[in-house]
Amino acid sequence: MTYDIAAVRAQFPALAAGSAFFDGPGGTQTPRPVIDAVADAFANPLSNRGHGTPAERNAETIVAETRTALADLLGAEPSGIVLGRSATQLAYDFSRTLAKTWSPGDEVVVTRLDHDSNIRPWVQAAAQAGATVRWADFDPATGELSAEDVRSVLSDRTRLVALTGASNLIGTRPPLAEISRLVHEAGALLYVDGVHLTAHCRVDLEQLGADFFSCSPYKFLGPHLGVLASRPGLLETLAPDKLLPSSDAVPERFEYGTLPYPALAGARAAVDFLAGLGAQEGGGRRERLTAAFALLEEREDALRRQIETGLAAFATVTRHSRAALRTPTLLLTLEGRDTRDAYRYLAERGVNAPSGSFYALEASRRLGLGDAGGLRIGLAPYNSVDDIDRLLEALADFLR
Template sequence: MTYDVDELRTHFPSLRSGVAHFDGPGGTQTPREVGEAIATVLTAPLSNRGTLAVSEANADAAVAAFRSACSDLLGVPAHGIVHGRSATQLTYDLSRAIAKDWRPGEEVVVSRLDHDANVRPWVQAAERAGLTLRWIDFDPATGELDEDSVGAALTPRTRLVALTAASNLIGTRPPVRAIADAAHAVGAQVWVDGVHYAAHGFVDVPALGADFFVCSPYKFLGPHCGVLAAAPDLLESLHPDKLLPSTEAVPERFELGTLPYEQLAGVAAAVDFLAGIADQNAPTRRERLRQAWAATEAHEVRLRERIQDGLRGLGDAVLVHSLAADRTPTLLLSLPGRRTADAARFLAARDVLAPAGSFYAYEPFRRLALDDDGGLRLGLAPYSTDDDVDRVLGGLRAFLS
C-alpha cells in the first residue's frame, strides 16, 4: 500500500497551526473523526447503561464499541479490556489488587529502562508487602537491556516482572517475549508497559508473553485515558477494592464509577482511523491494523534515519542516546556545553515543538547520567513529514551556530 502522509494530515485540524510536532511521545495530535465521535456521543441521548431507553442503549453501545476496538488493536478478548483514567492509574490500581497475595520474602523485578509509572507502583507495593526488589539494568552506551541482569534478577521467589515494551525516553524495544518466558518459567507474572510501544507498531499481547499490558490511546491519536489488556480468566482471579453494590463482572469490576462514554467513543474512533490507513479490502479490522502499522512504521523509520543522518553532520555538538538495534522512531539528544531547555525554546520560536526534560523516565534518565536539564526528545508520529525533519535539523544547526 502507498502511505500518503499529505492526505493523512488533512484529517488533523491542529496541524493547520504550522507547528512541526516532535512531541508525539508525550501525546499525539487528534484527527477530526475522533473529536466528532466524542461530540456525537456526548450530545446524543445519553444515560447510564441499560436497555430501557435510547439514551441507555447509546451508553451501552459506546462501551461495547470501545472493548471491540481495543480487542482488535491489542489481540485480547473484548472482555479482557479495562478502561482507566491513565496507564499510571491502572498500574497503581491493579498493583494493589495483585499484591494482596504477596508474602514477605518474595520478590518483584523492575527495570532501569522504564518510565516511573511502571516502576514506582511496584516499588511501593513491594515495600508495603515486605518483598525484595530486584532490578534489570541497561547499558547506557548502547541503550540495550543487560541480559545478564535479567538472569540474575529472576529467582523461584519472583512474583512479578514489570518491564516496558519500548522506552519512552530512548526508544529501546527490549526482548519482552524472551524475558516473559524466563519469568513464567519461575512462576512469575509479567506486567508490560506498552504506552510507547503501542504508538509505533502492531501489538499482539499474547505473542509478547504479557500477562498484563497497559497503553494510552492519546499516544496513538485518541483521547486522554488508559487501557489495560489481559486474559479474562486472569482478571477473574483478582479482587480490587470497590463499592459493595458495584458489579463483580469482569472487566467492569476494575472500572470504578460511571464510565466516560464519550471518551470510549473517541478511542474506538481512533482505532478505526488507524485501520482506515490500510487497504480496506483486508478481511478484518485487526488485519487492517496490522497493515496500517506496517506502513506507518516504515514511514516513521525512514524519517528517523533522515534525522540521524542530519545529526551526524553536526559532529560532536550532539550526542544521541537512542542507539539500540531495535527501537522506536524516538531520539533523545544531549548537547555538550549547551542547555537542551534553551534548544527547545529556540526551536519553539521557529514553530518546531521538541520538548526537553526527563519525561518521567526517572530511572533511565539517572542511568544515562544526564544533568538536571534533561535531554531533547525528537519523536515522530504518523503525520510527521520530510519538511518537519528539515525544519528541526535546520533549527538545531542554527541553535548550535
C-alpha cells in the same frame, strides 16, 4: 502500498497552526474522525449504562464497541479490556490488587529503563507487602535491556516483573517474548507498560506473552484514557477493592465509577483511524491494523534514519537512542548547551521538541543525564519530510 502523507495530514486540524510536532511521545494531535466521535457522543442521548432508554443503550454500545476495537488493536479479548483514567492509575490499581498475594520474602522486579509509572507503584506496593524489589539494569552505552539482564534478577521468589514495551525516553524495545518466557519459567507474572510501544507497532498480547499490557489512547491519536489488556481468566482470579453495589463481573470489577463515554467513543475512532492508514480494503479490523502498522513502521523507520543522518553533521550533538530495535524516538544532548534553551528556541521557530526526562528518571540518571534528561524528538503518523527539514534547520541555527 504507499503512505499518503498529504491525505493523513489533512485529517488533523491542529496542523493548520503551522507547527512541526515532534512531541508525539508525550501526546499526539487528534484527527477529525476522533474529534467527531467525541462530539457525536456528547450530542446524542447519553446516560449511565443500561437497556431501558436510548441514552442507556448508547452508553452500552459505546463501551462494547470500544472494548472490541481496543481488543483488535492489542490482540486481546474484549472481556479482557479494562478501562481507566490513565495508565498510571491502572498500574497503581493493579499493583495494590496483586500485592494482596505477596508476602515478606517475595520479590518484585522493576527496571532502570522504565517510566516511573511502571516503577513506583510496584516499589511502593512491595514495601507495603514486605516484598523485596530487585532491579534489572540496561546498558547505557547501547541503550539495550536484554533477556539476560532480566534473567539475572529472577528467582523462585519472583512474583512479578514490570517492564516497558518501549522506552519513552530513548525508544529501546526490549525482547518481550523472550523475557516473557523466562518470567513464566520462574513462575512470575509479567506486567508490560506498552504506552510508548502501542503507538508505533502492531501489538499481540499472546505473542508478547504479557499477562498485563497497558496503553494510553492519547499516545496514538485518541483521547486521554488508560487501557489494560489481560486474559479474562487471569482477571477472574483477582479481587480488587471495590464498592459493594458495583459489578463483580470481569472486566467491570476493575473499573471505578462511571466511564467517560465520549472519550471511549474517541478511542474507538482512533483505532479505526489507525486501521485505515494501510489503505487495505476488505478484511477485519485486526487485519487492517496489521497492514497499517507494517506500513507505518516502515515509514517511521525511514524518517528516523533521515533525522539521524542529518544529526550526524552536528559534531556537538550526542544521540542517546542507540538500541538495535527501537521506536522512532531520539534523545539528544548538546555539548556546552542546555537542551531547555534548545527547546525554547525551536518552539519559537514552530518546531515542537521538548526537553526533560519525561518521568523516566531512572533511565535518565543511568544515562548520566541526571533529572534534566535531554531534547526528545518523536515521530507520529502525521510527520512529514518537510517537518524534518524544519527541525534540522532550526537546530543548526540554534547550534550556531
